[in-house]
Amino acid sequence: MKTVAFITLGCKVNQYETNAMTQQFIENDYEVVDHTQKADIYIVNTCTVTNMSDRKSRQMLRRVKELNKEAVVVACGCYAQVAKEELEKIKEINLVLGNNEKKDIVQYVEKYIKSKIPEVQTEDVMHQKDFVEFGDITFTEKTRAVIKIQDGCDRFCSYCIIPYARGRVRSRKPEHILSEIRKIAKEGIQEVVITGIHIASYGKDFKKQYGLIDLLEEMNEIEGIERIRLGSIEPLLITEAFVNRLEKLTKVCHQFHLSLQSGCDETLKRMNRRYTTEQFKDIVALLRNKFEDVILTTDIIVGFPGESEEEFEKTYTFLKEIKFYKMHVFKYSPRKGTKAAVMPNQIDGNKKEERSRKLIELSNQNEKAYNQNYIGKEVEILFEEEKNGIWQGHTKNYILAHYKTEKNIENRIMKLQCIEAEEEYIVVNEK
Ligand code: SF4
Structure with a gap:
């Protein structure tokens, strides 16, 4: 079974599209591994919102090749879409794909594995009239x-x-x-x-x-x-x-x-x-x-x-x-x-x-x-994850809350009282 790893830069749209590409690889019998591990294929979903994002995208593309010299390295997404000439020149990259090509990513990768011919495909998005659907997506998130x-x-x-x-x-x-x-x-x-x-x-x-x-x-x-x-x-x-x-x-x-x-x-x-x-x-x-x-x-x-x-x-x-x-x-x-x-x-x-x-x-x-205003008030929190014995979640209006409990409360919505306020979060407890 071949392994594939993803690196996502930029916004939530890219995050969603990485989820969609992940699903396509899973459906085609690939194993998804962490990008810090050795993988057969690395997909870098790039961002181009600033020159800094471009630089970061290039760095990532080079870095993954160091983990496995034989790996197929794919640059896809916004930076690839607007600057294919820059990416074409980077020898570590095997495939440069734009935003529309993400939906067919497995086919591009498999074609490359067979032919070993590098490819650059960035369909003109400026004339695209329809929203591109990805098909079924598996969400790894729980909450x-x-x-x-x-x-x-x-x-x-x-x-x-x-x-x-x-x-x-x-x-x-x-x-x-x-x-x-x-x-x-x-x-x-x-x-x-x-x-x-x-x-x-x-x-x-x-x-x-x-x-x-x-x-x-x-x-x-x-x-x-x-x-x-x-x-x-x-x-x-x-x-x-x-x-x-x-x-x-x-x-x-x-x-x-x-x-x-x-x-x-x-x-x-x-x-x-x-x-x-x-x-x-x-x-x-x-x-x-x-x-x-x-x-x-x-x-x-x-x-x-x-x-x-x-x-x-x-x-x-x-x-x-x-x-x-x-x-x-x-x-x-x-x-x-x-x-x-x-x-x-x-x-x-x-x-x-x-x-x-x-x-x-x-x-x-x-x-x-703002956080201090909440002291003494009842808040409703959706708990997401536990770190060192402290459960973290957000109120409906997105204030980060910490709650010390030994119970597993992942994905539970609870009403608790705010007892303390720090700069970046509030501390809650039972009434
Ligand atoms: S041009 Fe850029 S900053 Fe302006 S609304 Fe569109 S995406 Fe946002």
Whole structure:
């Protein structure tokens, strides 16, 4: 029996697609092993969101060959999709496959094993009109599964290469999504995370009027699923009508990751984001008024080209006002092939570092203050794993909780009391 190992870089969509490729190899009688072990085939599912992701992808591709000089090394995914010329030159790589080729990965690998002829296949995703289905997927996770509902993005933010790697918006048919979720519910998984490249665009390519909220309403009816979590969403998705319908869906978690990127209108404009800080503020107010327990998280880019001291100060002040639970802070890194990469006034690395530190500090303060608010309150946690005698899980609004118990409580939902709060988690116990 041949062995295969996977390395996944980047986002949750890649994670889902690795699960799908894993299933295909299992169905064809391969044994899946850890990527730190010797394997006959290594699949590196690459990411290209920053130049750093490219570098990391290349490093991984070289490193796996060191584990087995005879192994078949496959580079697939977003980096392979946009930079096949760079990967072709790396002698350790035997196959370069784009995003669409992932569904036929076993055939490509077997063809190579027979012929020993290296191949580069990256079908043009920009003209792809339909969502590519993978077929049945086995989820290795026990409590939470990531479900992909769409691919592609039509937004073209000036710093982002993803539309070129993933193509235009293609939505997955609701019946396929719902049957996949019914299947995992039968397996005992209680939480689903809805993911895609731009999930706010879900349904925009359908002939019928059917969007994300319609899909969520159908998901909410599935027996066995207790929690539905949305992946990163574009703020403009949140309208009064959307929130009014969302309010009725008891399983949807009140945790929203709204990608803000900057709290300064001039910077947002250069980023080609399509909202203003004023609109964003209204959206936050809408969510906070409707859902008392809502938790908002975000992504922020610091050091975007032309971000002056004054612009950064605007961002900082805005973030202090909004008070996100957590912020993922990224130092802008130019991505070849994007508009922002050739913009004037690129920001010095030290400046980016300094701004990033300032925002991370703010984020940590917010997280701690939020967590402290929970002391004495009852919370509902879905427990996921045990580490050194402490069980870890998340509340519905995604606060990490620690519980010391000797019982096996994996995949159990329990109501407990918060007795302590740390910066990154709360401690819970029985009442
Ligand atoms: S919305 Fe912008 S940042 Fe997000 S994938 Fe699309 S282009 Fe990239």
